[in-house]
Amino acid sequence: MFIHEWSCNEVKVWLKSEGFEKYSELLCEKHEVDGDVLLSLTEKDLRNPPLQFKKLSDIKKLWRCLKLLQQKSKIERRVLNGVSHHKSNHIYTTTNNNNHHSDDGRGSSYDETDHSSYIDSDIEVSMRSRGKDVVFLPELNKLFVSFLYATFVSWVTAYMMVLVHERVPDKQKYPPLPDIFLDNVPLIPYAFQLAELCGLSLAIVWLFILFFHKHRMILLRRFFSIASSVFLLRSVTIIVTSLSVPGQHLQCSAMYHSAWQRFVRATEIVSGFGMTLTGVHTCGDYMFSGHTAYLTLFNHLITEYTPSKYYRLHTFSWVLNLFGIFFVLAAHEHYSIDVVIAFYITSRIFLYYHMLANTRCYWYSKRVKIWFPLLSYFECNVPGKIPNEYCWPVTRSDVKRWTQPLYNKNK
Incomplete structure (x- = not known):
């Protein structure tokens, strides 16, 4: 039963569970406080008056518990509104089979953020008891916003790559910087193509998962959001400091003398996905590695949105990620620090995003909402961790529904 539907007796039970049994007579019997009034x-x-608690400690402790109860009720109402909207518009639903377990050793302190996952679990159990999913x-609409965000960042990144290409220091005057890996591993000319083949392999696996995942729209939205945030940060890092080329084999003589030429070159980079396999070659965008960022992001997406029992696939994904990073360095296209920073930033942003989204910690922190506005916007209606369930994107009933008007017209 939801909180706003509690009777006076259920309010008594809640007061007893929170250690305020001595106030149950005052609240429930004298003033008939039910769930709706309690909230x-x-x-x-x-x-x-008329309650007028005497002890300050009781006032503060009960008010803290009431705030958590009100937040829990808000989540329940959001989920209920989602169920109602789903029924009226025939949007598919799924049952979340990922249970959240409390940690008995969390101590006596009552931190609001730590209890967000327990709240989601309570809602899920309560909804199941009422026969709802x-x-x-x-x-x-949010997928479209995330796509616009990704499109905007792609153009910004490509244009920054054009600008930094013009600012690359003369390698005769500024030779490659000392690097512990590049100085000890000989150049492998075809290694960069191998790194991109590793990335393409991971991308194909990710697209295959995305195609069959039941919640593909949410996954695609998260991909656009995380990738765009990573590469927007990369645009800042490559423009603020220009490093010398990491290898004497790199040719960086191209210059663009007008805004139109820069625009055309940025278009070529975007359409070619920034890969040498498509004929795109850039210089100067060394801090940090875009290829490492995509390798790492695809790897984390694959391991996150497939069941843990697919350990062979996860091992394969990690092998491609690590080999791809090695090939980037073996091609002497980036400094070692470039790939280290790219791997760290991409993996941390991915993990922090999913930690906040899965536990819904941002609901209880204004600071998180301010610093991560897109996360709050994209994830506000996602009730918890997304279950890894798969289905065909188009069912027989969908085909029948789409072809029925044509059949009726011909008839």
Whole structure:
């Protein structure tokens, strides 16, 4: 039963569970406080008549518990609204089978952020008891926003790559910087193509998973959001400092004398996905490695959105990720620090994004909402960790529904 539906007896049970049994008679019997009234109580109500609690410690402790209860009720109402919207618009739903377990050793302190996952679990159990499913809405409007974000960042990154190409220091005057890996591993001319083949292999696996995943729209939205944030940060790092080329074999003599030429070159980079396999070659964008960023992102996406029992696939994904990084260095296209920073930043952004989204910690922190506005916007209606369930993107009923008007017209 949801909190706002509690009777006075259920409010008594809650008060007893929180250690406020001595106030159950005052609240429930004398003033008939039910679930709906309980959610509307404020700290001022506890201090002033007719309740007028005497102890400051009781006022503060009960008010803290009430705030958590009100936040939990808000989540319940959001999920209920999602279920109602789903039923009226025939949006597919799925049951979240990922249970959240509490940690009995978390101590006596009651931190609001730590209890967000327990709240989601309570809602899920409560909804199941009422015969309802946890809803994961596709929200195509947010997918479109994330696509626009990715498109914008792609152009910004490509244009920054054009600008830094013009600023590359003369390698005769500024030779390659000392690097512990590049100085001890000989140049392998075809290694960069091998790195891109590793990336393409991971991309194909990711697209295959995305095609069959039941919540593909949410996954695609997250991919656009995370990749765009990583490469927007990369655009800043490559423009603020220009490093000398990491190898004497690199030719960086191309110059662009007008804004139109820069625009055309940026278009070529975007259309070629920035890969040498498509004929795109750039210089100067060394801090940090874009190829390492994509290798790492695809690897984390594959391991996150496939079941843990697919350990062979996960091992294969990690091998391609690590070999791809090695080939980037063996081609002497980036300094060692470039790939280290790229791997760290990409993996941390991915992990932090999913930690916040899965536990919904941002609901209880204004600071998180301020610093991660896109995460708050994209994930506000996702009720928890996305289950790894798969299905055909188009069912027989979908085909029948689409072809029915044509059949009726011909008939």
